[in-house]
Amino acid sequence: MIGAIADDYTGGTDVAVALRSQGLRTLLFFGVPPPADLPGHDAVVIALKTRTGEPEQAVAQSLAALDWLRGNGTDQVYFKYCSTFDSTPLGNIGPVLDALADALSVKTVAMTPSSPHHGRTQYQGHLFVGGTLLAESPMRDHPVNPMRDSYLPRLLRAQTAESVGVLPLETVRNGLADALSSANDRYLFLDAVDDTDLTVIGQALRRAPLVAGAAGLARGLATARPGTSGQLENPPVTGPAAVLSGSCSARTLEQIAAMIRVGRPAYRLDPVSQNDPDVLAAQALAWYDALPGSAAPLIYSSMGPVDLQRTQEVLGVEESAWILERASGLVADGLVRRGVRRLIVAGGETSGAVVGALGVSGGAVGAEVDAGVPWIHPVGRPDLALLLKSGNFGHVGLLVTASREDG
Numbered sequence: 197m198i199g200a201i202a203d204d205y206t207g208g209t210d211v212a213v214a215l216r217s218q219g220l221r222t223l224l225f226f227g228v229p230p231p232a233d234l235p236g237h238d239a240v241v242i243a244l245k246t247r248t249g250e251p252e253q254a255v256a257q258s259l260a261a262l263d264w265l266r267g268n269g270t271d272q273v274y275f276k277y278c279s280t281f282d283s284t285p286l287g288n289i290g291p292v293l294d295a296l297a298d299a300l301s302v303k304t305v306a307m308t309p310s311s312p313h314h315g316r317t318q319y320q321g322h323l324f325v326g327g328t329l330l331a332e333s334p335m336r337d338h339p340v341n342p343m344r345d346s347y348l349p350r351l352l353r354a355q356t357a358e359s360v361g362v363l364p365l366e367t368v369r370n371g372l373a374d375a376l377s378s379a380n381d382r383y384l385f386l387d388a389v390d391d392t393d394l395t396v397i398g399q400a401l402r403r404a405p406l407v408a409g410a411a412g413l414a415r416g417l418a419t420a421r422p423g424t425s426g427q428l429e430n431p432p433v434t435g436p437a438a439v440l441s442g443s444c445s446a447r448t449l450e451q452i453a454a455m456i457r458v459g460r461p462a463y464r465l466d467p468v469s470q471n472d473p474d475v476l477a478a479q480a481l482a483w484y485d486a487l488p489g490s491a492a493p494l495i496y497s498s499m500g501p502v503d504l505q506r507t508q509e510v511l512g513v514e515e516s517a518w519i520l521e522r523a524s525g526l527v528a529d530g531l532v533r534r535g536v537r538r539l540i541v542a543g544g545e546t547s548g549a550v551v552g553a554l555g556v557s558g559g560a561v562g563a564e565v566d567a568g569v570p571w572i573h574p575v576g577r578p579d580l581a582l583l584l585k586s587g588n589f590g591h592v593g594l595l596v597t598a599s600r601e602d603g
């Protein structure tokens with residue numbers, strides 16, 4: 197069984213749907229699950245909220261997830277980080293990898309954030325986003341972890357004392373097995389620019405106890421698994437929809453503009469004018485209560501880099517994120533109590549706050565609305581569906597279409 201540990205919640209849904217797409221019956225948990233009788237499955241994803249915050253906590257939670265996975269029949273652990281390698285010089289990818297590799301006594305961990313389905317590719321150790329170097333993509337303005345370098349070994353070396361190397365594309369395509377067996381580096385970034393590369397890598401790594409990367413390599417590993425056995429099915433959920441966004445990623449901003457363009461009611465959470473998250477949330481819910489129509493509304497704090505910098509100068513990066521994440525959780529809870537049945541959330545951290553506030557411990561992976569964006573059917577809540585959208589995922593009209601009455 198493949199057991200994946202994802203460092204954020206939207207990353208968890210992304211890797212879960214990648215495994216599912218290759219026929220693996222996949223269970224998704226938010227946080228380390230309690231002991232339970234699980235339905236038949238071929239893969240488990242434990243989504244954590246460890247991308248940002250203290251490295252010690254990220255390590256402790258990842259090791260707890262590892263213990264759970266080993267106790268539940270996992271023969272291959274996959275550490276899922278972001279396809280744009282979201283992290284800072286303090287971590288948390290390096291510290292978590294060090295801890296997992298030590299715990300599993302692994303000499304070399306092969307990895308790549310390449311995920312061609314999402315337009316991410318690795319060439320000569322450099323990460324590209326839609327053909328643009330990472331550091332020249334909109335990720336350079338990310339609110340919490342701006343990515344200002346594109347060379348993966350340098351990014352990881354800042355986070356670990358272990359050695360880091362690259363397998364160039366030519367070696368991946370001609371001589372991968374030899375290169376892997378003679379590798380001396382603790383971490384090895386494998387170039388991959390298309391799905392065939394990832395399938396070949398997945399085959400070569402099918403017995404590796406620990407592999408890391410984004411959804412692309414998880415898909416490659418899944419293709420190497422024999423005897424897959426169908427899907428866990430969930431009927432579609434109907435009922436009122438709402439969109440909640442804390443993502444400031446470029447694609448989310450375009451999706452929000454599309455919501456506003458088609459005339460959806462929209463309410464902006466502004467932490468500068470109100471820095472008490474409870475009041476901020478109460479005001480948004482009062483606005484929702486006064487809405488006349490039935491069109492799914494948008495509640496958002498998303499803003500472009502210039503406005504964002506201004507907010508962060510006033511409140512600080514962590515404080516503004518904390519206010520908005522707490523407010524988003526309260527708003528989500530209030531919306532569901534008011535009858536929202538399809539809740540669409542943009543942003544990984546924001547999704548973490550929402551899932552926590554709703555007390556959702558996990559769910560089945562349902563229909564994929566767009567690459568890496570599946571509906572999640574929370575355990576014990578057959579009347580509720582969540583769409584947790586990674587910041588840069590989805591077509592421009594995704595928020596509009598997913599929240600339509602027939603979405």
Ligand SMILES: Nc1ncnc2c1ncn2[C@@H]1O[C@H](COP(=O)(O)OP(=O)(O)OP(=O)(O)O)[C@@H](O)[C@H]1O
Nearest residue numbers: 442443444445497516517520543544545546586587
């Ligand atoms: N107006 C704002 N001012 C300051 N911080 C904000 C604002 N809006 C959102 N944030 C914070 O920015 C962070 C956005 O991260 P989040 O993970 O939710 O989105 P993302 O990075 O676009 O998504 P993903 O991680 O899926 O790529 C959150 O912590 C959120 O609270």
Ligand SMILES: O=C(O)[C@@H](O)C(=O)CO
Nearest residue numbers: 207210278279410544586
């Ligand atoms: O890999 C990605 O880009 C996403 O799954 C993600 O991690 C978003 O937070």
